[in-house]
Amino acid sequence: MSEADSDGHYEVYWPRSPRRSELKPLARRLDTLAGKKIALLWDYLFRGDEVFAVLEEELKARFPGVSFVDWREFGNTHGTDERKVVAALPERFKELAVDAAISGMGC
Numbered sequence: 001m002s003e004a005d006s007d008g009h010y011e012v013y014w015p016r017s018p019r020r021s022e023l024k025p026l027a028r029r030l031d032t033l034a035g036k037k038i039a040l041l042w043d044y045l046f047r048g049d050e051v052f053a054v055l056e057e058e059l060k061a062r063f064p065g066v067s068f069v070d071w072r073e074f075g076n077t078h079g080t081d082e083r084k085v086v087a088a089l090p091e092r093f094k095e096l097a098v099d100a101a102i103s104g105m106g107c
Helices: 048-062 082-095
Strands: 037-042 067-069 100-104
Touching: 037 048, 037 082, 048 100
Parallel strands: 037 067, 037 100
Antiparallel strands: none
């Protein structure tokens, strides 16, 4: 387009591709964590080992009977086996009778 043809507008293209998957609704929130089993998932970044230890302690003090499945049980959710680890989570959650999951940390 030449300057003479320009009225101040020009064509642009969106740099992202069309969405390939549908948005899915979030799982229903638990009413309480009391008596629930929570899986801890970590991407092995930041200081998740330290943060999860404190988080477990504080949640146990607040919610009677809450229990945890340690992050070591699942593996690195952001490593070389990421796809395999994440794909296995639904079945592992069923096997371990997990009610909820906390996934972190990477800052």
